[in-house]
Amino acid sequence: MSEHNPDTAFAGVSRLRGRIFGSLAKAASWLGVVVLAWLLFMVVVDAFGLTAASTDWYLGALVGFGAPLATYSAYLYWKRPDLRWIAVRATVIPPAGLIFAGAIFVLFLVFEPFFWFLYYTIAVLPAVAVYGHFATRDDTRAPLAAGFVGVVGLVIGYFVEPLILIMPLPWIMLVWVLVVPAGALIAYRQAPEDRQQQVTILGTGVAGGVLASYLGPALIGVTPDTAVILYAATLLPVAWYNGAVLANDRSAWPGLLGPVVALGAIGGGIVLGGLVGTTGPEPVLDWQFLTSAPSTLPANAGLFPAIVGSVFIIAIVAIVSFVVGVGAAIYLEEYAPQTGVGGTITRIIRVNIANLAGVPSVVYGLLGLGLFVNLIGMGLGIVLVAGLTLSLLILPIVIISAQEAIRSVPEEVREASYGMGATRWQTIREVVLPRAVPGVLTGTILALSRAIGETAPLLMIGAATTVFRPPTGFASQVSAMPLQVFYWSFHQKSAFRELIAPAGVVTLLVVMLSMNVLAIYLRNRYEQQA
Amino acid sequence: MDRDGDGPSLDRRNFLAGVGSAGAALVAGCTSRAKKDQFELEGDIEISGSSTVFPLAEAVAEQFMINYPEVNISVKSTGSGGGFENHFCPGASQFNNASRAITDGERDLCGENGVEPIELTVATDALTVVANNNANWLDCLTVDELRQVWSRDGPETWAAINEDWPDEPIKRFGPADTSGTFDYFREAVLGEEHDHAKDYEPTEKDNLIVQGVQGSEFATGYFGFSYYYNNPDSVTAVPIDDGDGCVEPSVKTAKNGEYTPLSRPLFTYVAKDALAEEHVAEFARFYIEQSGNQELVADRVGYVPNTEAAVQSQLETLEAALEEVS
The missing domain is CATH 1.10.12 (Lyase 2-enoyl-coa Hydratase; Chain  A, domain 2)
Structure with missing residues (x-):
């Protein structure tokens, strides 16, 4: 041995x-x-001003927070282990819905609801209807017909829009644009065959939306429009998930208590801490901070315009870098010549893209300033320039990660596709891309979460130090979260340096980590499918 | 009439009722698309320029936008010179803050682009010389001593300036040469015949100067009064003797003119043509009016407010320019 x-x-x-x-x-x-x-x-x-809280506050808060959570977890663990994932999903859906509602809210800041209402009604809806009509008959011309109808609708909308002088109330438009399609989707997914039940689900969903527009203002003091957005993004998904779980297994109801327990634990912690503790924490990062404009008074300072600015910039970066980056990667991997003189050029381009990924971000800032501001003549420090400059910054990373993802699709799979008589386009669309999607998405989102934290390029293109209002279009002056944090951390008042700047850092980190979580989620989801 | 039987006709009636009530609801729920004209002023204003004046401009802008919610102001901290060159003179901003007067070169540059700058004084700064809290021996500096400390190729130790002081090398922390504060200090203290010391730690950030000075008993630095006003315990302000005894920097001594030669005016420049727009003109007026506001300028930001007479004379300058463009 x-x-x-x-x-x-x-x-x-x-x-x-x-x-x-x-x-x-x-x-x-x-x-x-x-x-x-x-x-x-x-x-x-x-x-969160945690040093201000006394020890007894922490004890009280720990008991108030921990007791319900521990009881519930123990119950699930010993009695109903089959409900674990239902509880986790049920708990995650409401906060995710709130974030989604925030994103919709920001969208409506740029494009007024009427814009959505008009184009949804005369372009998107007819296009979807035409697509459905052709697709149910297995007619391959479905995308073509739908595209044609959609474009015609857009053109008509463009000319008709200035002529329309009255519009429905905003909340009615939101119900039509958000709640009706969401309800229809739920009805279709829940009861694909049963017409009667579909109508019931859709009717209930829409009625709930109308109800929300009246109850929202009365109960929590939001505008009817906000109430409808919250309803469509948060309450509807929750109702859908809970309904689906119960319809599947009526005895699964304890799993759906997850969000109630979580909310109760947070509330219990705050209440018990307040009862027992002599002094509680003094959080800087609260609702006021997230929804206020910057101020010269620390008590009023907020991050709202910078948060919205970051979202705007990232939206542009996502679209530009995804389309251009993935396109370039597909070309380099699938179409570009690999041998001869052309192959040498391809190799040179590849090496250069890899090198560009290592160029300092300040240099990209200067490039953005020279290219977009000085040469093309866009404005200093506007949303569009900020978005395009950051797109340039992460483009090499997106291209490289997309290339890796495409290259990791086995050559045998391609050969098999060609062997069955598929064209190169069919092979790319049906075989290569579906397998490459997880890698492409992960790489893109990780690159985006780098872009959202960049400060130097934004300083270079003359982004504002302080803006008091969120941007309202692509030509608006913009600030971003990292810029605002940068400014606060050198502020002449110590409260800004020591309290407000950390609150900004935490907000930025939460946004970045959420994006990374989304990347992991998408990768796992698509990997299971592939 | 009943050709289709009872069922279908009932359906049609229901259908008509449904369409009718939906249409009625839509008509009742309609509203005019015309913009509600409840705010008299709207538009964008961009402000660039000095990082010294920045906190003041930010505070004024914040106040103005409470009164006029449809006006959107963005403030950029670019340095006086950087603001003139890259933002104001090319026409990208309507206001440029400056912690020194505009130079002839900058005036020419603006002229080439058809921008005519109107100079407005918005506050007074008391440029503050600071020392470490433990440096008790440094209780006063004459202007001549200050000049020696900051001259290029000047004395290297404190003892070389005044033999009562320790025989230790001088550690200097100050603003970078892109700063208006640097320009003003060189002009007011060093004059034509002396160059500014090269042997110092230049930075754009006041709190880095403070950190440097906190790090050594033999360090000194200078920056705008606002930072010292907001952090009075971090370092010690050194009184300056301009021939009439030692004077400490404060809102009071700068206001009554005792704190010389380091109290300096702070400016904002507005592009004359931009004043034709009503919201720009109104903001310029508000900026000047607020420059006399003790609570805002002194208590909140830490500069010396304009006197009543100064506010009046600045308003007259502005109104004269407004006359010409309207």
């Missing part, structure tokens, strides 16, 4: 160096983790 014992089998070989290397590697990774954790901890402590 002795030859199985590694210590004696290799008695003549020193394992010291290997051990030292192993422990050094371990120390290096722990150093990184500890330093990052410490940084995050400090920032969170400042952002």
Whole structure:
């Protein structure tokens, strides 16, 4: 047996160096983790004013928060382990819905609801109807016909729009644009065959939307428009998920208590902490901070215009870098010549793209300033220039990650497709791209979350230090979260440096981490499908 | 009449009723698309320029937008010179803040682009020389001593200036040469015949100067009064003797003219043609009116407000320019 014992089998070989290397590697990774954790901890402590709270507050809050959560978790763990994932999903859906509602809200800041109403009614809806009509008859001309109808609708809308002098109330338009299609989708997915039930689901959903527009203002003091958006993005998905779970298995109801327990735990923590504790925390990062404009008074300071500005910029970056980046990657991998003179040029281009990924962001800022502002003559510091400049910045990363994803599709799969007589276009569309999508999406979203934290390029293109209102179009002056944090961290008042800036950092980190979570989620989802 | 039987006709009646009530609801729920004209002023204003004046412009803009919600102001901190060159003179901003007067070169540049700058004084700054809190020996500096400290190729130790002071090398922290504060200090203290010391740590950020000075008992630095006003305990302001005894920087001494030669006017420049737009003119007027506001200029930002007479004379300058463009 002795030859199985590694210590004696290799008695003549020193394992010291290997051990030292192993422990050094371990120390290096722990150093990184500890330093990052410490940084995050400090920032969170400042952002939520945790040092102001007394020990008894923490005890009370811990009991109030922990007790319901622990009870519920224990119940699920011992009694109903089959409901774990239902509970997790049910808990995640409401906050995700709230974030989604925020995104819709921002969209309506740029394009007024009437814009959506008009084009949805005369372009999108007819196009979908035509597509459905052709698709149900297995007619391959469906996309063509739908596209034609859609374009005609857009053109008509463009000419008709200035002539229309009255419009429905905003909340009615929102019900029509958001709630009706969402209800129809739910009805179709829940009861694909049963017409009667479809009508019931759609009717209930729309009635709920109308009800929300009246109850929202009365109960929580929001405008009817906001109430409808909240209803469509949060309440409808929750109702859908809960309804679907119950319809499937009536005894699964304890799993749906997840969000109630989470809310109760947060409320319980706050209430019990307040009862027991002598002093509570003094959070800077609260609803007021997220929804207010910047101010010279620390108590009124907020991040709202910068948050919306970042969202605008990232929307442009996402569209531009995805379309251009994935297009370039497909060309380089599938179409570009790989041999001869053309192949040499392709290789040179590839090497250069890899090099461009390492160029400092300040240089891209200067490029944006020179190209978009000075040469093309767009305005200094506007949304469009900021978005295009950051697109340039992450384009090389997007191209490289998309190339990797496309290259990882096995050559045999392509050969098999060609062998069955498929054309190159059919092979790319039906075989290569579906398998490459997870990698492409992950790479793009990770690149986007780098772009959202960039400061230097925005300084270079003359983005404003302080704007008091969110942008309302692509030519608006814009600020972004990292810029605002940069400014606050050098403010002459210490409250801005020590409290407000950390709150901005935490907000930025939360947005970035959510984007990374989305990337992981999409990758897992598509990998399961592929 | 009953050709289709009872069922279908009932359906049609229901259908008509449904369409009718939906149409009625739509008509009842309609509203005019015309913009509600409840705010008299609307439009965008861009402000560029000095980082020293920036907090003041930010505070004034914030106040103005409370009164006029349809006006959107963005403020950029670019430095006085950078603002003139890249934003104001090319016509990208309507206002440029400056912590020194506009130069002839900048005036020419603006002229080439058809921008005529109108100079308005918006506050007074007391440029503050600071020392470490433990440096008790540095209780006053004459202007001549200050000049020696900051001259190029000047004395290297404190003892070389005044033999009562420690024989330690001078550590200098100050604004970078792109800053209006640097320009003003060089002009007011060093004059024509002396160059500004090269052997110092230049930075655009006041709190980096403070950190540097906090780090050594033998360090000194200078920056605008606002930062010192908001952080009075972090470092010590050194009183300056311009021949009439030691004077500490404060809102009071700068206002009554005792704090020389380091109190300086802060400006904003407005493009004359932009004043033709009503919201720009109204903001310019508001900016000047607020420049006399003790609560806003002194308490909130930390500069010296304009006197009543100064506000009046600035308003007259503005109104004269307004006459010409309207």
